[in-house]
Amino acid sequence: MVVLFTRWLVSVPFMRDFLATYPGEYELPEGAPIGFPAWLNWQHFLNVFLLVLIIRSGLEVRFQKRPNAFWTPRWNKERKISLAVWFHQSIDVLWLVNGVIFVFLLFVSGQWMRIVPTSWEVFPNALSAVLQYLSLDWPIENGWVNYNSIQQLTYFLVVFVASPLAAATGVRMSGIWPTNAQRLNVLYPIEWARAVHFPTMVFFVLFIAVHVTLVIATGALRNLNHMYAAQGSTDPLALAENWTGFWIFSASLLLIVAAWVAARPLLLAPIARLFGSVSSR
Numbered sequence: 001m002v003v004l005f006t007r008w009l010v011s012v013p014f015m016r017d018f019l020a021t022y023p024g025e026y027e028l029p030e031g032a033p034i035g036f037p038a039w040l041n042w043q044h045f046l047n048v049f050l051l052v053l054i055i056r057s058g059l060e061v062r063f064q065k066r067p068n069a070f071w072t073p074r075w076n077k078e079r080k081i082s083l084a085v086w087f088h089q090s091i092d093v094l095w096l097v098n099g100v101i102f103v104f105l106l107f108v109s110g111q112w113m114r115i116v117p118t119s120w121e122v123f124p125n126a127l128s129a130v131l132q133y134l135s136l137d138w139p140i141e142n143g144w145v146n147y148n149s150i151q152q153l154t155y156f157l158v159v160f161v162a163s164p165l166a167a168a169t170g171v172r173m174s175g176i177w178p179t180n181a182q183r184l185n186v187l188y189p190i191e192w193a194r195a196v197h198f199p200t201m202v203f204f205v206l207f208i209a210v211h212v213t214l215v216i217a218t219g220a221l222r223n224l225n226h227m228y229a230a231q232g233s234t235d236p237l238a239l240a241e242n243w244t245g246f247w248i249f250s251a252s253l254l255l256i257v258a259a260w261v262a263a264r265p266l267l268l269a270p271i272a273r274l275f276g277s278v279s280s281r
Ligand code: HEM
Pocket: 040, 044, 047, 048, 051, 111, 114, 115, 142, 143, 144, 155, 158, 159, 204, 207, 208, 211, 212, 215, 223, 224, 226, 227, 249
């Protein structure tokens, strides 16, 4: 139904003109880099790896009825949190460090121009790209050179809105927040943080589902070469048969699965003990 409707819609002369004027992407500013450097591949992988563990531990925090292990920091014997919250927060620190390095390198390398909109044309082009996706008549594009506008907007949202939001609300609920700063706590009540933190996770999970589906559906081998092997070409068909990125991606999935399985109290407790004490009550 939706497909048929959008197919009809894009065939109306007015809409045909619109799609011709706004093909789904606009030109990057002068001097924008072409292709992905290896550091961007690394940062992307580390981000995925850490985020999977963050979501795993976050869900555990939410749905665990009675935690079976607790952690008390060495520097504050009064405080006690579940081992799941400890793990969640420890991975958060690594994820934030990775994110700050990523954003810093984006700006010094010029790579930011690919994921930060630089023209108002991003909006009509994003609409155009969405219509093309819905009509299953997909835009021919090459992420090695430029993203389409809906990609650009979503990546921008993930890096510059959702991630800072997760951090700002997470920090509010964490032990490093100054609990006796009364004015601050009135201005930013913990209930707000609680109400926003979980929906932020839902957004991340939805993003990942759509993102990975589209990566696979729009030229899996080529896209994986871009993001896992730093290989690509201005010719979108040049690396269509090359499996290098796919194998690196597969190895990275094994690592993620291994970490998922390993992240259980038996293995986490010895690490947590390096920074405090672990107890069963
Ligand atoms: C196994 C999971 C994932 C795979 C296979 C994957 C794959 C890719 C690929 C192939 C690209 C480049 C797209 C292109 O060349 O057209 C890309 C870009 C990107 N991905 Fe992922 N991705 C995954 C998970 C994630 C996650 C969890 C996030 C963040 C929540 C994420 C955020 C991004 C961002 C922000 C970009 C744009 C980066 C830039 O150009 O600076 N990805 N991803």
